[in-house]
Amino acid sequence: AQSVSQHNHHVILSEAASLELGCNYSYGGTVNLFWYVQYPGQHLQLLLKYFSGDPLVKGIKGFEAEFIKSKFSFNLRKPSVQWSDTAEYFCAVNALGTGRRALTFGSGTRLQVQP
Amino acid sequence: EPEVTQTPSHQVTQMGQEVILRCVPISNHLYFYWYRQILGQKVEFLVSFYNNEISEKSEIFDDQFSVERPDGSNFTLKIRSTKLEDSAMYFCASRRGGTSNTEAFFGQGTRLTVV
Secondary structure: OOOEEOOOOEEEEEOOOOEEEOOEEOOOOOEEEEEEEEOOOOOEEEEEEEOOOOOEEEOHHHOEEEEEHHHOEEEEEEOOOOHHHOEEEEEEEEEOOOOOOOOEEOOOEEEEEEO | OOOOEEEOOEEEEOOOOOEEEEEEOOOOOOEEEEEEEOOOOOEEEEEEEEOOEEEEEOOOOOOOEEEEOOOOOOEEEEEOOOOHHHOEEEEEEEEOOOOOOOOEEEOOOEEEEEO
């Protein structure tokens, strides 16, 4: 069964610092990849997604992620974080061809941005 | 912007009681999901529903759980006899479908507390 690993559980940054959150998955076939964000007290919102094509995808709020197939990775980046980026970030994978349409989530990374 | 809505936002119930969590998916979506997130843990898949039947379920989704789409708009999760370990945030999600390359939209969640 596929799994998703997010190695950073809690990240604390100062405003304007650069961000990179790691995400690795275990599945050798075709995948759809997602990053969701959960602001305090709110629902999961889609930040960005990769289905096919350009492995560098841009999402909302200045976030981007790069799919590196050889490394089974889909790391999230933002060049300059803001206090309002404080949230929990979840990487999720949909492994195509398995018959499973549901998402497999990572354990999440709590990002705290200090003003 | 259409969204997935869940009610109630917080439900407290006594152990052994039945609870029904309600969701209204986005109206033209075909696939419906329930996920849960125990405090401090990852988001876990429970069940997916398509064409008025369960299309996939996880090992968590045992005989105590059931789902229903009683009318054209609601999608419910019932837990027949709640246990302490059922305490979690329950998220409903829906996906348009048609192809595999569509993302899931999540509701704001129902926090279930079993006492």
